[in-house]
Amino acid sequence: MSNSTADKYDWLAAAAIGGILLLSGLGILGLQVLDFLSSGTWRAFTLIDLASVFTSNSWLWKPEKWLGVHKILSFIPAAATLIIVGYFMLIAAFD
Numbered sequence: 001m002s003n004s005t006a007d008k009y010d011w012l013a014a015a016a017i018g019g020i021l022l023l024s025g026l027g028i029l030g031l032q033v034l035d036f037l038s039s040g041t042w043r044a045f046t047l048i049d050l051a052s053v054f055t056s057n058s059w060l061w062k063p064e065k066w067l068g069v070h071k072i073l074s075f076i077p078a079a080a081t082l083i084i085v086g087y088f089m090l091i092a093a094f095d
Contacts, residue, residue, distance in 0.1 A: 011093050018089025025082030032079065050078040 028045055036042050048070070052060050063070040 014089055015093035018086045018093055020086070021082045021089065022086030025079045025084075025086060028082065029079040045078050047073040047076045047078050047081060050082075 032043065032045060048060050051057075051073070059066075059070070
């Protein structure tokens with residue numbers, strides 16, 4: 001029963017999500033590079049910026065609590081995070 005249909009779909013889902021995350025990270029990085037080449041200034045796109053695409057939570061822009069977490073998330077690049085997480089999900093899916 002270890003080779004069930006559900007196990008096959010779990011592998012496929014993990015590989016698909018990992019691939020989407022990896023390609024999204026590469027896409028964000030590519031857009032950042034194109035923007036840098038045209039303007040000459042690097043514009044950071046952090047995890048806070050990425051989260052703001054999906055929600056309009058006021059904590060993202062004016063945090064009153066959890067200030068340390070906000071500083072950390074404001075520092076971590078979204079592209080690198082997506083590339084790393086997507087890569088490891090792909091590795092795990094094919095293992």
